Amino acid sequence: MHFAIETQNLCRIYKIRGGKKTEPKELLALEDVNLQIRHGELFGLLGPNGAGKTTLIKILTTLLAPTSGSAIVAGFDVVKNPEKVRPRINMVSGGESSGYGLLTVRENLWMFSQFYGIPSNIANQRIKQLLDIVGLSDRINSKSSDLSTGLRQKMNVVRGFLTDPDVLFLDEPTLGLDVGASREIRHFIRKWIDDDQTRTLLLTTHYMVEADELCDRVAIINQGRVLACDTPATLKHRLQGEAIYRMEVSPLNGTNLQDFESIAGVHKVTHRAQDGFSILELILAQDDVISSVVNTMTAGNIHILNLQKREPTLEDVFVDLVGKSIEEMESDADIEST
Amino acid sequence: MRATSLKPFVRSFHLAAWLGWQIESNWADPFLFAIYSIIKPVSAAAILVVMYSVITHGNFAAPIFSYIYLGNAFYIFVGQVMTGISWAVIDDREHYKTMKYLYIAPVHFPTYLLGRGVARFIIAAFSVLITILFGVLFLKVQIDLTEVNWLLFFVSLMIGVIMLAMMGLILAGVLMLLVHHEFGIGDAIAGALYLFSGAVFPLEVLPTSLRWIGFVNPITYWLELLRRSLVGQVAQAFPTLSTLSNMQILIILITLSITFTIISGYCFRWCENLARERGLIDVVTNY
Numbered sequence: 345m346h347f348a349i350e351t352q353n354l355c356r357i358y359k360i361r362g363g364k365k366t367e368p369k370e371l372l373a374l375e376d377v378n379l380q381i382r383h384g385e386l387f388g389l390l391g392p393n394g395a396g397k398t399t400l401i402k403i404l405t406t407l408l409a410p411t412s413g414s415a416i417v418a419g420f421d422v423v424k425n426p427e428k429v430r431p432r433i434n435m436v437s438g439g440e441s442s443g444y445g446l447l448t449v450r451e452n453l454w455m456f457s458q459f460y461g462i463p464s465n466i467a468n469q470r471i472k473q474l475l476d477i478v479g480l481s482d483r484i485n486s487k488s489s490d491l492s493t494g495l496r497q498k499m500n501v502v503r504g505f506l507t508d509p510d511v512l513f514l515d516e517p518t519l520g521l522d523v524g525a526s527r528e529i530r531h532f533i534r535k536w537i538d539d540d541q542t543r544t545l546l547l548t549t550h551y552m553v554e555a556d557e558l559c560d561r562v563a564i565i566n567q568g569r570v571l572a573c574d575t576p577a578t579l580k581h582r583l584q585g586e587a588i589y590r591m592e593v594s595p596l597n598g599t600n601l602q603d604f605e606s607i608a609g610v611h612k613v614t615h616r617a618q619d620g621f622s623i624l625e626l627i628l629a630q631d632d633v634i635s636s637v638v639n640t641m642t643a644g645n646i647h648i649l650n651l652q653k654r655e656p657t658l659e660d661v662f663v664d665l666v667g668k669s670i671e672e673m674e675s676d677a678d679i680e681s682t
Numbered sequence: 683m684r685a686t687s688l689k690p691f692v693r694s695f696h697l698a699a700w701l702g703w704q705i706e707s708n709w710a711d712p713f714l715f716a717i718y719s720i721i722k723p724v725s726a727a728a729i730l731v732v733m734y735s736v737i738t739h740g741n742f743a744a745p746i747f748s749y750i751y752l753g754n755a756f757y758i759f760v761g762q763v764m765t766g767i768s769w770a771v772i773d774d775r776e777h778y779k780t781m782k783y784l785y786i787a788p789v790h791f792p793t794y795l796l797g798r799g800v801a802r803f804i805i806a807a808f809s810v811l812i813t814i815l816f817g818v819l820f821l822k823v824q825i826d827l828t829e830v831n832w833l834l835f836f837v838s839l840m841i842g843v844i845m846l847a848m849m850g851l852i853l854a855g856v857l858m859l860l861v862h863h864e865f866g867i868g869d870a871i872a873g874a875l876y877l878f879s880g881a882v883f884p885l886e887v888l889p890t891s892l893r894w895i896g897f898v899n900p901i902t903y904w905l906e907l908l909r910r911s912l913v914g915q916v917a918q919a920f921p922t923l924s925t926l927s928n929m930q931i932l933i934i935l936i937t938l939s940i941t942f943t944i945i946s947g948y949c950f951r952w953c954e955n956l957a958r959e960r961g962l963i964d965v966v967t968n969y
């Protein structure tokens with residue numbers, strides 16, 4: 345069987361030029377990525393900022409050349425036959441406002457459909473339907489410069505589905521959209537895939553829920569490497585033997601955290617500071633380890649405000665693989681960059 | 683079969699021309715359009731006329747005046763066509779942020795860029811016409827319509843515009859690789875070539891070591907042919923090409939244009955590949 349998307353040892357190195365005299369630094373953005381995505385699959389790439397998700401999408405959509413390795417999309421090699429790949433794919437990236445501001449929403453979308461050679465009447469019909477679905481039909485004749493960032497993004501999402509591609513790439517499609525709009529778009533994404541088994545969709549996200557609830561299979565990616573790739577259920581099943589607890593306690597500092605990690609049977613602890621309290625997520629070898637944790641807390645004069653056992657989530661799988669939660673990694677990165 | 687394989691090219695060109703026209707004609711105020719396409723070129727010509735009259739003590743009757751005036755007028759095409767095509771790279775990439783979506787679409791990208799230049803070409807043609815009319819009506823630029831060699835005029839004009847478009851494509855390729863400070867590079871290059879094209883003074887004025895640039899510059903031959911076709915043999919006011927017949931100049935122009943077409947094809951593809959390797963197709967700088 346051949347795949348809708350297949351990559352072999354895909355690598356991408358960015359050369360970062362500093363000053364004129366300094367040697368360019370090399371940044372390994374993708375390292376030996378091997379993925380096989382089947383026709384009809386809704387596949388998610390889950391990873392923190394800088395994991396390499398966008399880089400992978402750019403290579404698969406013929407925007408960027410890989411440094412080594414190869415990729416086949418919709419039956420053709422993205423490096424050797426980009427012009428064969430292009431009519432069969434489309435891509436949307438979230439969180440940006442693209443489009444010709446002086447054209448209306450309809451004109452923007454119509455123009456793109458024409459580049460794909462879609463008969464004008466069919467294109468117009470699809471534009472109406474899709475705008476209806478994202479709740480933008482009352483703005484069809486507005487100049488796109490008059491739309492808010494979120495509405496422009498909806499227009500951009502419509503542009504992606506408009507050409508009915510064999511393989512659609514969505515790079516953080518719900519980034520910056522409100523809760524309601526995100527839900528509608530997720531709903532539509534799922535329906536689009538279920539309606540036609542020849543369609544394939546690859547989306548990237550750093551929202552755990554999006555990956556968990558929406559995708560058939562998920563690859564967890566960090567620092568350019570695919571750490572795991574399976575259905576959300578199977579990924580979570582890895583943690584079945586372990587016990588997962590969520591605690592709210594009085595504010596902690598770093599030294600306390602190490603105390604917990606050194607308790608026998610505590611696999612991973614993540615910590616999030618809130619206003620006036622701390623949230624701890626603990627992955628434990630089994631349930632009775634929680635009593636040692638509670639004892640250590642009492643000894644350290646830490647008050648427990650709330651304690652819950654819960655089912656494993658993809659977040660826990662990520663923590664288990666990487667050692668940190670996506671949120672922690674991103675706040676670390678924020679601290680480094682300031 | 684042939685027809686279907688041509689379709690993407692026709693589509694890319696046609697839609698790009700439509701888009702370019704929407705962008706260029708998007709004047710909130712027709713008054714601005716008038717300034718841009720009439721007053722600007724006419725006032726540029728007026729400056730030239732003033733300089734000419736100071737230098738020659740107002741000898742507008744000399745044939746060389748028409749010669750200079752026409753060279754300057756047709757030169758409007760150079761900046762507009764080259765800028766129109768190459769600027770689309772910056773516009774789509776940085777301003778509209780659509781370049782990546784166009785690039786991954788079944789669009790023939792160089793053809794798309796050529797299409798984006800059409801609007802500027804039309805505006806330029808309008809400016810040239812206005813400038814020449816202004817010269818004929820108010821400055822005694824002498825064009826005898828019965829003496830004009832229309833065939834030579836239109837053939838040279840067409841070849842020249844294609845040649846300029848190819849130069850624009852080379853520039854577009856280069857702009858794909860440049861990320862910072864690309865402002866007005868099209869106009870800058872057009873401005874530099876102005877000195878090396880015999881538009882307003884003969885190449886003989888240039889230092890010997892730089893003269894060759896004028897001789898390999900197809901614009902030189904193109905302007906000469908346009909002027910000869912409009913004002914006849916009297917136009918051989920500059921010594922540079924006076925020993926060559928119209929046919930000889932036309933052959934040189936065609937040869938140089940074909941050379942530039944081949945160079946621009948290779949050059950554009952090379953730049954495009956390099957841009958794709960470096961990840962520059964969708965870079966956004968915060969300008």
Ligand SMILES: Nc1ncnc2c1ncn2[C@@H]1O[C@H](COP(=O)(O)OP(=O)(O)OP(=O)(O)O)[C@@H](O)[C@H]1O
Pocket residue numbers: 358359360371372373391392393394395396397398399400550960961
């Ligand atoms: N054009 C570029 N030049 C140099 N380095 C780059 C370039 N684009 C990306 N990188 C680097 O490559 C790595 C992967 O980036 P990429 O954009 O693929 O991550 P991502 O997973 O999409 O992250 P995010 O969630 O923030 O969108 C990062 O370290 C990033 O800084």
Ligand SMILES: [Mg+2]
Pocket residue numbers: 397398399515
């Ligand atoms: Mg990204």
